[in-house]
Amino acid sequence: MEKIDDKYDFSLYEYHNLLHQNILVSYKGPIDERIMTVIGDNIEIVTNDGNDKARSKIFKIFMELAQNVWLYSAESCTTSSGRRLGMGTLVIGEFGDSYTFVTGNVVRNSDIEPVIEKCEIINSLDRESLREYRREQRRLAKDGHNKNSGNIGLIQVALTAESPLDIELTPVSDEESFFSIAVKIKKSAAK
Amino acid sequence: MELEDIVIEGSHKNFFTPSVNFNAKTGICELSGESFLEDTQEFYKPLIDWLDEYTSKIKKPIAFIIKLTYFNTSTSRCILDLLNVLKDYEDDGGDVTVNWHYDENDSDMEEDIEDYMIDTGLNINIIPF
Numbered sequence: 202m203e204k205i206d207d208k209y210d211f212s213l214y215e216y217h218n219l220l221h222q223n224i225l226v227s228y229k230g231p232i233d234e235r236i237m238t239v240i241g242d243n244i245e246i247v248t249n250d251g252n253d254k255a256r257s258k259i260f261k262i263f264m265e266l267a268q269n270v271w272l273y274s275a276e277s278c279t280t281s282s283g284r285r286l287g288m289g290t291l292v293i294g295e296f297g298d299s300y301t302f303v304t305g306n307v308v309r310n311s312d313i314e315p316v317i318e319k320c321e322i323i324n325s326l327d328r329e330s331l332r333e334y335r336r337e338q339r340r341l342a343k344d345g346h347n348k349n350s351g352n353i354g355l356i357q358v359a360l361t362a363e364s365p366l367d368i369e370l371t372p373v374s375d376e377e378s379f380f381s382i383a384v385k386i387k388k389s390a391a392k
Numbered sequence: 393m394e395l396e397d398i399v400i401e402g403s404h405k406n407f408f409t410p411s412v413n414f415n416a417k418t419g420i421c422e423l424s425g426e427s428f429l430e431d432t433q434e435f436y437k438p439l440i441d442w443l444d445e446y447t448s449k450i451k452k453p454i455a456f457i458i459k460l461t462y463f464n465t466s467t468s469r470c471i472l473d474l475l476n477v478l479k480d481y482e483d484d485g486g487d488v489t490v491n492w493h494y495d496e497n498d499s500d501m502e503e504d505i506e507d508y509m510i511d512t513g514l515n516i517n518i519i520p521f
Contacts, residue, residue, distance in 0.1 A: 234428075234430065235406050238405070238407075238408075253497050254498070257495075257498060258500070264428060264462075264464055265464065265465060332503065332507055336507050336511050339468060339469055339472055339511070340511065342466075342469040353468065354464075357465050360500065
């Protein structure tokens with residue numbers, strides 16, 4: 202059997218091994234409701250070390266963060282019916298007594314400043330203040346516009362995870378950066 | 393013209409559509425299941441309009457029952473809109489009962505319901521299942 206001549210410099214085996222260590226689910230590509238439903242349902246299956254609360258928390262966090270990638274990623278593709286789908290990477294890992302969920306996508310440098318500020322505010326607040334902040338943002342979210350729902354989403358994620366939003370911004374060009382958000386969920390979630 | 397009931401069967405397929413059962417005769421309105429929709433506003437607008445109509449024309453007691461196990465944040469704004477209509481009705485002298493059922497393991501949901509009470513000023517019966 203002939204081998205592929207122009208095989209790029211990529212070993213699937215190495216890629217598999219890299220992921221095999223601690224990663225339960227990983228996806229890179231366009232995100233839409235079908236991907237979200239399939240992965241969302243699979244989370245139940247792969248996180249069976251965690252208690253029911255932990256599983257339900259990861260599911261909720263996944264739904265918010267995956268939605269943000271879908272709507273706000275600067276990298277996108279368009280379906281044959283003309284829908285714009287944001288592209289990004291979703292990873293659910295398992296490290297000792299907790300799960301880590303990470304999403305990442307390309308962002309325009311000019312757009313990302315407010316998001317980072319928002320994350321910093323969220324990380325500086327205790328639970329009571331976060332709840333108050335969510336109530337305020339929910340009141341402000343205007344009918345017919347989902348502009349603010351991304352903001353509420355991040356507050357919701359921090360409240361659900363009961364841990365800070367671990368954000369990272371890596372410049373990829375003058376205009377764009379790769380932005381990732383990681384959150385940790387304890388397997389024995391008490392809340 | 394009579395106010396027609398709203399009956400929507402929920403589904404968990406691609407998007408998640410909640411089940412809706414708004415009954416104009418009994419005043420019992422139920423919203424249950426999961427809510428993650430393609431166009432959240434488009435789905436909830438008729439429900440808000442229905443409540444507006446019921447509370448301004450029919451003016452009978454209303455029992456609003458929520459049994460959502462999951463809703464995303466854009467839904468959370470629409471829930472606030474629904475509850476605000478009920479609060480206005482109550483302030484006008486309407487008879488309003490809100491029963492919100494939640495999974496007893498889901499204390500995040502319990503907190504969220506408490507926050508809706510603070511936000512709307514409505515008394516919500518928080519019922520674990």
